[in-house]
Amino acid sequence: MMYEKERQVSFLYDLAPDREDVxxxxxxxxxxxxxxxxxxxxxxxxxxITVETIDKSDRMECGDYLExxxxxxxxxxxxxxxxLYCRATFMSCDWKLFxxxxxxxxxxxYVVDQNSTQYNSGESGNQYVTLGAAQHMLRMQCNDDTVVFDTPQRFVLDKNIKNPTCYKVTQNDxxxxxxGKGLCCITVLETPxxxxxxxxxKLPTGEQVWICNYHSSNTDDTQPTPPLDHDSYIVDISGSTKIRVGIPKKYTVSIVNHDxxxxxxxxxxxxxxxxxxCEVEKTLSGExxxxxxxxxxxxxxxxxxxDIQILIGNSVVSEKQVTIADIL
Known part of the structure; x- marks a missing residue:
């Protein structure tokens, strides 16, 4: 019985006109x-949006990011x-937090940024929002970095890089x-x-961003990580084996500890x-x-x-060959 259902779901999925390749x-x-x-x-x-998948390796969970x-x-x-299938609800992100x-x-x-000035800031003893003080609710994936966001950490949330507005964390729900992975719902309050x-x-990509409490690398007492031997990690490039003319194609490198x-x-x-x-346009992204x-x-x-290569030093440690194909 379940086998018949799987066949039916797979058949209808293959015919669905709303599948998206990129x-x-x-x-x-x-x-x-x-x-x-x-x-x-x-x-x-x-x-x-609602997103639906049927392959077990494509299962989605709370906190995932979709491009x-x-x-x-x-x-x-x-x-x-x-x-038989996985169905998920995704909300559009509108800011990248640094x-x-x-x-x-x-x-x-990436975060979902919602103006929440009408709500409590999350700081004890403050029942009302101070007039003229904006606050936002930021929703993002819960991970080792975001779960420890706490007062008095500050971020800049402003496209105006000449005179930006800064915000301080007041609550991390x-x-x-x-x-799943979970979400962090972080309340931030305007601060100077x-x-x-x-x-x-200025980032390696050329983008300029404000960093609050900027400091040089390794200002604490920790020792720098020693260089790793090439045999201690695995490098892999994921992505399609075809680049269709006129359609941007993304490739991702993973470098993981062998152990x-x-x-x-x-x-x-x-x-x-x-x-x-031949001429290939290249754009880097990712943290x-x-x-x-x-x-x-x-x-x-x-x-x-x-040939797409990953270099560590002057050595090619991973390579993927792809073919330029017609759009059809």
Whole structure:
């Protein structure tokens, strides 16, 4: 009986007209392109979509990030129906939060930013919002970094880099969405920028961002991590073996510890190298530059090969060959 249901679900899934190919879950391509439907505004700012998958390796959970339609989406909830398919609700992110950890590493995460000035700030003893003081609710994936966000940590939430507005964490609710990866719902209250310790920093991508309480790397007493032997980690490039003309294609590198499978992207210096005798547009993204987007716009290059390489030092430690294909 269950086998017949699986066949029926698979058959209908293959016929679904709302499947989307150019989508990524947590930076990785889906094994089977997902269905995406039910797009709507849930307020005057944010979109909501329903995403459905049937392959077990494509299962989604609360706290996952989806890249779709040139936007990043945060998973609010999901469920599996008799293990036949997984359905999830995603909400559009509208801000990328930047901060610096104690070792000097600049980190970032996409958040759903909602103005909550009419609500309590979360600080004890304050029953009313001070007139003129804005506050926001930031929803983001709960992980080792975000779960410890607490007062007096500050962030800049402003596109105006000449005179930005700064916000201080007043509450971190990480228990309301305590399933899957989970969410952190962080309340921040407007606070002054401190030009003595806050700094405008230029990232390797060329983007300029404000970092509150900026400091140099390894200002604490911890010792720098010694260089790793090449045999101690595994490097892999994920992504399609075809780049279709005119369609951007993303590739993601993972660098994991050989012994415990933990990520080493923040501690192993690497670089991308693209080998091809034609013009390929390249754009880096991701917290550590671990995602590269390649685009070929010249139809005369169809059939040519592109070698995507990861370099550590001067050594090629991983390589993937892809073919430039027609759009059809």
């Amino acid at each position: 989508t990524f879950l947590n930076g990785n391509p889906f094994k089977k392109s997902p269905r995406i439907f039910g797009r709507k505004f849930i307020d005057k700012t944010h979109h909501e 779709y339609d040139n936007m990043v989406w945060l998973c609010l909830n999901s469920f599996s129906f008799h293990n 901060w610096q950890d104690k070792n000097g590493n600049i980190k970032s995460i 990480n228990s309301s969405y305590n399933y 920028l401190d030009p003595k310790v806050d700094q405008l920093v 415990n499978n933990s990520s080493l992207l923040s501690s192993v210096p690497f670089s991308w190298n693209i080998v091809c005798d 550590h530059g671990e995602i590269i987007t390649l685009t070929v716009n010249d139809e005369s290059q169809i059939g040519k090969k592109v």
